[in-house]
Amino acid sequence: MTMKDYRTIVVGTDGSALAEPTVGRAAWLAKHDDADLVIVCAYSTLSRRDEAKNVATLGGDSRTGQVLGRTAAGQALSTAVQVAADEGATVTGALLVDGEAAEALIDVADDHGAELIVLGAVRDTSLATRLLGSTAEEVTRRVSCDVLIVRPELGETEFEVPEDPSL
Template identity: 40%
Template structure:
């Protein structure tokens, strides 16, 4: 089995997701793989119903995933963290859409052979409304998925 060539990691800017970014950065560096750091966001001018739902569910945390400017800041900071963790080549991308759809789209476009996500799912009502990114990504991904233990 050969080493991974392209690794995609998702982030929403949370401390938990940045632990997954650091692990992906270290792994990509060790494998000599390119690392693509991705953040999904909802466009503020397009789907107002989804935007309202995200704000209702996420409340103060909605800024992390709503609108392209915060998403671009999030991937920039995460890219810096990945480099500090040992990644050699890092690209960042902010993608319109739900987290799982956006990650799977980036995996396809980049021809990635590994997707890295944190294990922090959304519990309770948040999880029922928005779904669990780690569970959905693992179930639907066409490439290997590494679920990093990022919580307590």
């Protein structure tokens, strides 16, 4: 069995604790497949007052993958670009998208002809997630390309990208 080579990989970031290892995994794959990496951060627009409050916390909703406010989203995106560069990936796009995370990832993947979308997922048993579904579920349901979901270990708050992604 041979592994598929990817030419374009799209990864989502939200500035959460899982964002760095998710971007790191996508960057590792992009580097080893000599693929283009496109990083996407979806955000919701806030009033100037709410934006100012939110910047201090780099706030977002880990259940939706959406960052609250353009400034916080820009910071999350900048961090993700640095993580990818440190991993040796070629970042061909770093996009801030005003809207829902799933829709942003799907649209960007379609626009760039991506063969792989990488996103983080946390185990969330909230009623909202059970009724509406998560970003990962929606993306997986709606795209025709491969989807890699990076999960944290239960109880883990810090994550590392393994030397060998098959681990």
